[in-house]
Amino acid sequence: xxxxxxxxxxxxxxxxxxxxxxxxxxxxxxxxxxxxxxxxxxxxxxxxxxxxxxxxxxxxxxxxxxxxxxxxxxxxxxxxxxxxxxxxxxxxxxxxxxxxxxxxxxxxxxxxxxxxxxxxxxxxxxxxxxxxxxxxxxxxxxxxxxxxxxxxxxxxxxxxxxxxxxxxxxxxxxxxxxxxxxxxxxxxxxxxxxxxxxxxxxxxxxxxxxxxxxxxxxxxxxxxxxxxxxxxxxxxxxxxxxxxxxxxxxxxxxxxxxxxxxxxxxxxxxxxxxxxxxxxxxxxxxxxxxxxxxxxxxxxxxxxxxxxxxxxxxxxxxxxxxxxxxxxxxxxxxxxxxxxxxxxxxxxxxxxxxxxxxxxxxxxxxxxxxxxxxxxxxxxxxxxxxxxxxxxx
Numbered sequence: 001x002x003x004x005x006x007x008x009x010x011x012x013x014x015x016x017x018x019x020x021x022x023x024x025x026x027x028x029x030x031x032x033x034x035x036x037x038x039x040x041x042x043x044x045x046x047x048x049x050x051x052x053x054x055x056x057x058x059x060x061x062x063x064x065x066x067x068x069x070x071x072x073x074x075x076x077x078x079x080x081x082x083x084x085x086x087x088x089x090x091x092x093x094x095x096x097x098x099x100x101x102x103x104x105x106x107x108x109x110x111x112x113x114x115x116x117x118x119x120x121x122x123x124x125x126x127x128x129x130x131x132x133x134x135x136x137x138x139x140x141x142x143x144x145x146x147x148x149x150x151x152x153x154x155x156x157x158x159x160x161x162x163x164x165x166x167x168x169x170x171x172x173x174x175x176x177x178x179x180x181x182x183x184x185x186x187x188x189x190x191x192x193x194x195x196x197x198x199x200x201x202x203x204x205x206x207x208x209x210x211x212x213x214x215x216x217x218x219x220x221x222x223x224x225x226x227x228x229x230x231x232x233x234x235x236x237x238x239x240x241x242x243x244x245x246x247x248x249x250x251x252x253x254x255x256x257x258x259x260x261x262x263x264x265x266x267x268x269x270x271x272x273x274x275x276x277x278x279x280x281x282x283x284x285x286x287x288x289x290x291x292x293x294x295x296x297x298x299x300x301x302x303x304x305x306x307x308x309x310x311x312x313x314x315x316x317x318x319x320x321x322x323x324x325x326x327x328x329x330x331x332x333x334x335x336x337x338x339x340x341x342x343x344x345x346x347x348x349x350x351x352x353x354x355x356x357x358x359x360x361x362x363x364x365x366x367x368x369x370x371x372x373x374x375x376x377x378x379x380x381x382x383x384x385x386x387x388x389x390x391x392x393x
Contacts, residue, residue: 005187006124011132013174013181014119015139017080020174021109022143023167024087024102025053030148031155031163038160039095046095049102054346056106057113061346064110065339066200068118069332073182076115080175082108087171091164098164113140114339117326121334122186130267130323137319138263145256203336212328213337215383216321217344219280222377223317225348226287226370230255230310232353233360240363241297251307258308259315266316267323274386276320281381283313288374295367318345324385 028035032046039046068075086104089097120132154163207213235248243251270276290306298306321341329337352370359366 006128006132007184007187008124008132010119010123010181010184011135013177014076014115015135016174017083017178018112018116018136019139019143019146020167020171021083021105021112022140023147024083024105024171025109026050026144026147027090027151027163027167028098030151031160034155035160039098041095049098052099052102053106053109054350056103057110057346058343058350060107061110061114061339061343062204062336063200065114065335065337066203068111068114068335068339069203072115072118072122072186072335075111075335076119077179077182079108079111079115080178083112084168084171084175087164087168091161091168093161110339110342113342114335117322117329117338118334121326121331122188123184124187129326130271130319133323133326134264134267134319137322138260141256141260141263141315145253145260148253148256200336203333204340207333207337207340212385213325213340215380216325216341218377218380219384220318220321220341220345221348221351222373223280223283223314223321223348224345225350225352226374227259227311227314228346228349229352229356229370232349233356233366236360237294237356237363237367238303241294243300243303247300247303251304254304255307255311256315257311259311262312262314262316263319266312267319270316270320271323276324277382277384277386279313279320280317280384281378283310283317284374284378284381286310286313288371291367291371291374295364295371 028046028049032043036043036046064075082104086101086106086108088101089104090101091097092101116133116136119136120129124132150166151163154166231252234252235243238248238251266279270279286306286309290310293302293306322338325337325341326334352373355369356366359369
């Protein structure tokens, strides 16, 4: 096989499907109160429509990564199918159907997201794989932004039915595109590994024994966890220093938009020299600066600027780490490795968000806890490899 050949149509179809999973995940976040009123349920009940995603991801990420290593195209096809089936279940009237639909989509999500490294290894030439991984991960943040921007307008135009039917048809289109793309045989069949995979427990033990896996997991726990925590609690944390919901919403929009740019373009830049290590350390350092100013108070222009810079760097951490993992992981365990790393990223969001929630009435203490966690992690970022290599001890 010519080592410069790639099939980008498959990557684009995958990116569209990955974006759709995130569109469906945060469907109800910008219209929580309105949805609760229409269904006659509590705001907390509507909140569970989003919370089921990280909880199910933590439970299923590793076994579904193992399934991808055994049958990659089959696992991804199941993920696409569950996504579209769940989206159409939600169009039935009533909260219960939306919850069932969200659970179906949440079960399919690990099958889709865990494929990001392996699909790059199967369909893209080695020199271009960081770009493919960046495309897949940046699409996640694009999906979040699309949902947050479009859902309020659709809600105002036609209520919940307009939101849910529109997203169901978008899901059907993305699913069909992915299934058609999967009809193409992999270009790099060696990425599927040799022979049948070892049992899951033995595979996990073998993977976790490698120092780089533990290091990468810790970095994603911190980096992705900080972003999720800020996205969850920033409005509450910023209220005491005079920022209203519109200003915080604008800041989070800038943070996400900058993160999309960072996730799309910084990984390729990071793959040369020691740039990845420097970018990871810088992302944590900028996060500390933002948190310190958030505790002490800061002018609006600095608030917006720091949020944008933090998003640009923090959201790039995910594709940078995944790109290095793709270069280092054995082909037969690529799905499990990706699942493990994404599990730690989601787990970081859950743990750090709960930590802030517990300390929420002591705002400075809550922010200080995030600062301490970030500073503790920074020395580990200095151990990140300078160039992607399979020979890191």
